Amino acid sequence: MADMPLLYSGTDWDFHVIQRSYDAIERIACEELGLEVYPNRIEIITAEQMLDVYTAHGMPLSYRHWSYGKRFLQHSSSYRRGYTSLAYEVVINSDPCISYLMEENTATMQALVIAHAAFGHNHFFRNNHLFRQWTDASAILGYLEFARSYVAGCEDRHGAAAVERVLDAAHALSRHGVHRHGGARSLNLKTDQKRERERRDYDEQVFDDLWRTLPVTRQAPAAGPSGERRRRLGLPEENLLYFIEKTAPRLQSWEREIIRIVRLIAQYFYPQPQAKVMNEGCATWVHNRIMTRLHETGQIDDASFLEMMHSTSNVIMQPGFEHTSGFNPYALGFAMMSDIERVCTQPTAEDRSWFPDIAGNGDPIGTLRHAWANFRDESFVLQFLSPAVMRQFRMFRLLDDTAEKTLLVDAIHDDEGYRAIRRSLAQSYDPAESDADVQVVDVDLEGDRRLMLQHRCRPGQRLAQHDAEQTLRYAAALWGYDVTLQEVDTDTEAVLATYTAKPSSS
Amino acid sequence: MDIIDRRPNPHGKNLENRQRVLARAREAVARATRQAIDQGTLREVGHDQAVTIPSDALHEPSFHTVFSTGQRQLVLNGNREFSTGDRLKRPPGGGGGQGSGDGQGSGDGEDGFRFILTRDEFLDLFFEDLQLPDLVKNQIVATEATAPMRAGISVDGNPSQIDMGRSMRQSMARRIGLRRPKTPEVLALEAEIAALEEAGLDEDAERLLFLNAELALAMRRLARVPWIDPMDLRYRRYTQVPKPVARAVMFCLMDVSGSMSETMKDLAKRFFLLLHVFLERRYKRVELVFIRHTEVAEEVDEQTFFTDPRTGGTIVSTALAELIRVQRARYPHDSWNIYAAQASDGDNSGSDTQKAVAMLEGEILPIVQHFAYIEVRSAMMIRGETDLWRGYAPLSQRLPKLAMRRVAEQKDIFPVFRDLFGRKAATP
Known part of the structure; x- marks a missing residue:
């Protein structure tokens, strides 16, 4: 050349x-x-x-x-x-x-x-x-700009403390402010500003001092069974912030907008x-x-x-399990990409049986581009982690059973273990496995307005108690009424714990 | 592709956020500040002070799960010796590696949250904690050094201090008042005359005559009324205002004889430290002089001052003499603010007290800004007035520069300090 x-x-x-x-x-x-x-x-x-x-x-x-x-x-x-x-x-x-x-x-x-x-x-x-x-990559910069000036504007109008109260609470719930299904909703500076303006206009239009003078009437009895109510509210809803933004009875419109900002930014970071x-x-x-x-x-x-070699090898350094708590994403990622390249160009008999569709296809770059486009960590590991990489990292699997005094090595990098290790490692990258599954299950808007949340726990995975209590208090602060969280075992439907938080009186 | 050099952009984007952190964790930070004071040496305190606050003060909670009971599987790397079916001891601490990939780091660590305060932040917190009234901070008397300061306008002065703006305003008022013609008006007259003369028409003769008279008048006025006159001139006036000298020296005097226990010394240290921080807030530069004494006095460094034990009797006047000697040699009182703090348990050899009081009154008090006498005593002992106390007390009543207090416990230090400076504020 x-x-x-x-x-x-x-x-x-x-x-x-x-x-x-x-x-x-x-x-x-x-x-x-x-x-x-x-x-x-x-x-x-x-x-x-x-x-x-x-x-x-x-x-x-x-x-x-x-x-x-x-x-x-x-x-x-x-x-x-x-x-x-x-x-x-x-x-x-x-x-x-x-x-x-x-x-x-x-x-x-x-x-x-x-x-x-x-x-x-x-x-x-x-x-x-x-x-x-x-x-939506094209809109994020504009949206952040809008968020910044909007929050600053709220601080001017309502005071930094009031804004901080909403932001604190919304941040605490931001992991549960993501639509996991249905993909991107457009982030658009213009429409967001427009919606916010319309919201304010609507508030001004419907304001009528007359309402204040009406005598308090007895509440009509709650109509219909709770099933109907839940259907109308779209429950259960796993996006807590979305539900609160749309439904919380006592929020001001600017507070809803701030919750929306936190929610949309959380959504933007969800894939990372x-x-x-x-x-x-x-x-x-x-x-x-x-x-x-x-x-x-x-x-x-x-x-x-x-x-270049020196700094690359620094980046892809993988310390042993004694020194670290997991895989270095650079190391595992780079090893797997290099391995796919190898499988495509110089496959062994083992590769041909594990990856019949790509082994020796002679197009490593095309194969990689396909993988980059269509997978995420969990599916990528499940699909492409080869025995060669498992051997290279000397992977093994531990069974941690709290009933036992010791940990059991139940799979290592050998023929019997490859698939078990691959399955477990892929699972550990599945957000559904690591994120707590908290949902809004019920709320009686015409009754005491208590918000009912439910955490469906996988076996042994309970919420961290102290954090759960604090977070629930934040949820109550936004909701404005009592909030109850039940931890329910997925298998037995047994209620394991109940937390309740009241909104602080201030 | 664009390359943008962002380096000249304004830095410190997070200053505001940083202040909010401090505001939020104010209580914890203030507590940490006090602890830092306990541990630091005198000179270090307040300079890039690192403080550690408990992380829960800034904890950001969220719903997240922890593995408690049941079974889970972890994939790890770096297997060297295990084969299937091996059993391992649980690692101490029960972690077993956080295999489930929950990378929630912040707040979970048992470590405190450590960061560095700037000097201003530190002092703000520190003095807020002391709750010193602001008045007090102005109470430390300034010295005779003066600096010129703008003080209006005067009609005489140095040519280099002419205030052009003011002078021209005066001149213009006078010119308008005396109807001095403006240059364009004169030029217009001249132009018109020239035009008429050029034309040379008879019917313009009268007009020409009038214009010539006007022009003559204008020229006369121009000659009589000057553009600028000495009486227009205005000068910037300066007055000399007293300005605090930006440096101070603080003498720390301590009795290190056998009767002073470690706790007493610690009390004294805390007091010195407080005074030092206080002075640092006021003066750009604060020098420290440590004088320890038993029967004899000597100047030592900070380390020795607080740690090196001595035995022997007590003669206070030696320390005062040493103070005077050091002051005369290095810190002339017309260019230094002098502060002194004396810590003692009050013992003195009987005959010496009179001499000490005389030195204090005659030679020291006239040159210092403030002299604080702190009598430390252990909480156990109940004693009457000590020799030194009896000697100093009448002097203190006459001269407010000398302040004296007793301290028995650590928690007394802050109130006593406040009291010392608060009293001066009450009787200015």
């Missing part, structure tokens, strides 16, 4: 180096790997600004809340004491896709993170079905943890591939290549 001129030499970078590197990387990414990406925007930031980016889960801007300050203090304190170093980049799932690059990076690192973030992650965001279904292994695996594989190609074509020198 034709030797091409070096993109840069040494460690210093300037904007020309970044531009040249970007162009070279783009050529490989789009022509050789066939990646489809959102337009890129690369922003150079300092360490301090990186800390700012961290605090809002990598959102480029967010409304003001103390919890962001808390994260900022945590990150900056551990950074200042040298416990953690900062990420080389942060990438945002938006259109255009924003990648933040640290100014301290060397020229090689800048090239690496451009390949990693601006092409690896970007391709994943654009093509993976989870992100396509649940997030479900595809962490794949996302990081994809990005790491892509940057490794691109940098290797740059080296092969003579566009980076040996020193740069070694630097």
Whole structure:
């Protein structure tokens, strides 16, 4: 192959180096790997600004809340004491896709993170079905802008304390503010502003002082059986914030709007943890591939290549089980991507029996692109985790039975164990397994307005008690009346515990 | 592709959020601040103070499950020696690895939440905790150093201090009052005259005559009424206002003889520390001088001051003499604010008290801003007035600069400190 001129030499970078590197990387990414990406925007930031980016889960801007300050203090304190170093980049799932690059990076690192973030992650965001279904990349920046100014406006009108009260409560429930079914609802700045305006107009229109003067009449008896009532309210409903936003009797319209903001942002982040292994695996594989190609074509020198190898191997380091509590998503993701490439090009007899449809098909990039687009961690592991990778990681499975004094090793990386391990590992990435299943089951809007929640627990998975009580208090603060949470065993329908919270009188 | 250099953008986006954290955890932070004071050395306190608060003060709860009973399966990596059917001991702490992938980190750790306060935040919290009235902070008397300050306008002064704006306003008023013609008016007259003369028509002769008279008048006025006159000039006036000297020296005097126990020394330390922080808030630079004494006095460093035990009798006047010597050698009283705090258990050799009182009255009190005498005593002992107390008491009544208090327990320190400075506020 034709030797091409070096993109840069040494460690210093300037904007020309970044531009040249970007162009070279783009050529490989789009022509050789066939990646489809959102337009890129690369922003150079300092360490301090990186800390700012961290605090809002990598959102480029967010409304003001103390919890962001808390994260900022945590990150900056551990950074200042040298416990953690900062990420080389942060990438945002938006259109255009924003990648933040640290100014301290060397020229090689800048090239690496451009390949990693601006092409690896970007391709994943654009093509993976989870992100396509649940997030609207083109609208997020505008929506965050709206959220920020809306919350600030509420603080001016109603006081920071009142806004904080709603935000605290909504944050506590934000894990249960997600529509798990049905995909993306459009985030649109215009329609959101419009709806908020209409809401206010409606409030003004229907305001009539006359209502205040009506004598209090006896409540009509609750009509119909509770089944009818629940049907009308669309119960059971697992999106607690959505239900509260739409139904809570005592909320002001601005409070509903703030709940909606928290809910929609939670929705935006919903896919991320479900595809962490794949996302990081994809990005790491892509940057490794691109940098290797740059080296092969003579566009980076040996020193740069070694630097790249060094930082890649740092990232994909997997400590043993004694030292860590789980799999490093970079390590597992990268190993699986590389393994798929191997299966496609140099399959063994074992691969042919495990993956008859892809083994030796000679199209590793097409196969990977297909996987990136159509799977999430759980299904990806279930489909593609090969015995070779299980052996490489020396995986084994423990059975933890609280009735026993000891833990049982019930499967290891051998013929009998492969499938059991794969099933269990896939399950551990299933959000349905790890998220608490809390639903609104009933509310008597005409009676005492008590909100009934139910947690259907899987065997042995009870709610953390202290947190549950505190969270329930937040739920009561939003609902405005008593809230009861029952923990019900999925198998026996037995009620295991009941929590009740009253709204504080203030 | 766009490259945007964000580095020049404003930093500190999270300042507001940070303040909200502090406001939210105010109580916990204030408590932590007090603990930090207990542990820190005098010089360190208040400089990038790291405080640790319990994490539940900032806990963000959510519904999440924990595994309690029953069975679960965990997939781990790094198997070296296990084969199917092996049994393992449960790891201590019962965790067994958080295999279910619940990455909820924040708040679960038993670690406290540690962060660094800026000096201002720290002092705000600290003095809020003390509940010192704001008045008190202004009460520490400023020294004679002065600085010029703008004080209006005067009609005479230094040419370099002419206030152009004011002077021109005066000049314009005078010009309008005396009807000095404006340059464009004169030019217009001249132009019209020139035009008429050019035309040379007879019917314009009268007009020409009139215009020439006008022009002559205008020229005369221009010559008589100056554009700017000495009487228009206005000068910026400055007055000398007293300004606190931005540096102070604090003398810590302590009796380290055998009769001072460790708890007593600790009480003294807390008092010194409080005064030091208090002064730091007021002055840019605060120097510390540690003088310990038994029968003889010597200047030592902070470490030795608080930790190195001595035995021997007690002669207070030696310490006062040392104070005077150090002050004369290094801290001239016209350019330093001088504060002194003396801690003692009140013992003194009988004949010395008179001498000490005399030195205090004659040589020390005239040059210091404030002299605090703290008598520490252990809570167990009940004693009457000590030698030193009896000696200082009449002086203290005459001269408010000398303040004296007794402290027996740690919790007395804050009230006593407040009392010391509060009393001055009450009788200005």
